[in-house]
Amino acid sequence: MDSLFRTINVASSGMTAERFRLDVISQNLSNADTTKTENGGPYVRKGVTFQEVLNNTLSGTSQFSGVKVNEIFEDDAPFRLEYDPSHPEANEEGYVEYPNVNVLNEMIDMITAQRAYDLNASVISTAKNMYNSALNIGK
Amino acid sequence: MIERINRIDSSLIQKNQNNTEKNTNGLNFQNMLKDAINEVNNLQNNANEEVVNYVVGKTTDVHQVIVAAEKASLSLRLTTEVTNKIVEAYKEIMRMQL
Numbered sequence: 710m711d712s713l714f715r716t717i718n719v720a721s722s723g724m725t726a727e728r729f730r731l732d733v734i735s736q737n738l739s740n741a742d743t744t745k746t747e748n749g750g751p752y753v754r755k756g757v758t759f760q761e762v763l764n765n766t767l768s769g770t771s772q773f774s775g776v777k778v779n780e781i782f783e784d785d786a787p788f789r790l791e792y793d794p795s796h797p798e799a800n801e802e803g804y805v806e807y808p809n810v811n812v813l814n815e816m817i818d819m820i821t822a823q824r825a826y827d828l829n830a831s832v833i834s835t836a837k838n839m840y841n842s843a844l845n846i847g848k
Numbered sequence: 849m850i851e852r853i854n855r856i857d858s859s860l861i862q863k864n865q866n867n868t869e870k871n872t873n874g875l876n877f878q879n880m881l882k883d884a885i886n887e888v889n890n891l892q893n894n895a896n897e898e899v900v901n902y903v904v905g906k907t908t909d910v911h912q913v914i915v916a917a918e919k920a921s922l923s924l925r926l927t928t929e930v931t932n933k934i935v936e937a938y939k940e941i942m943r944m945q946l
Contacts, residue, residue: 714919724911833915840922847929 715774716836722775723829726759729778730822733757734815741810744798751798752808754784784809877934884927891920 733755743752760779763771786809794803898916901907 717915717919721911721915725909728909728911830911833911833918837918837922841925844925844929847933 715772717833719773719775720829720832720836722762722777723832724826726776726778727822727826727829730757731819731826733781734819734822737810738812738815738819740808741812741815743808744796744805751788751806752810754786754808754810756782756784758782881931881934884930888920888923888927891916891923895920 737754740752746752758779759776761773762775762777764774765771788809789807790804791807792803793799793805796805799805895913895916898907898913902910902913907913
């Protein structure tokens with residue numbers, strides 16, 4: 710029974726991963742102008758990396774079983790500097806450090822995540838259709 | 849000369865019964881069906897659990913709830929399909945002219 714549902718499980722793990730990526734993107738977007746964090750300094754853009762998941766079977770061979778979130782990394786690109794002496798976070802020269810978040814890039818990432826989520830959903834519905842056609846043989 | 853009919857030996861019957869039991873051991877249709885129904889039941893319980901988890905906020909993934917429900921529905925379809933086939937075959941045998 711498990712092998713029939715493996716495709717669905719793999720695609721479902723992909724959907725979970727893409728949803729998590731959207732979480733990170735929304736965190737980046739909502740903090741696009743945050744100049745203060747708990748660690749001091751402006752918000753640092755977060756990114757996410759994925760990792761393949763293999764399940765080891767009893768016979769010693771490994772079976773693919775989807776994807777998982779590997780880590781959340783911090784982007785080390787330089788901060789955006791803006792001249793605004795009236796800002797409370799401005800330095801001696803009057804410049805304010807803004808986060809290294811590029812809203813356009815985040816939008817592109819968002820579209821990518823949405824498309825990938827849709828793709829995984831189509832995989833699930835294709836798998837479902839295939840299963841149903843197999844069941845329809847008996848009719 | 850007509851040969852005398854032997855009395856049915858009870859040990860012979862027992863032997864035959866043992867043989868049929870040995871043949872069906874492990875591959876019993878009853879057990880197979882029972883296993884399949886158990887599997888469907890488990891999947892439906894999983895689906896229920898996912899719904900409850902989603903409602904109380906343990907899982908935030910909507911697709912996992914739907915996938916669990918879909919799995920339960922597909923396996924239920926498979927089981928009913930197999931059962932229908934068996935019942936059909938049984939009816940076919942019952943219709944046989946003796």
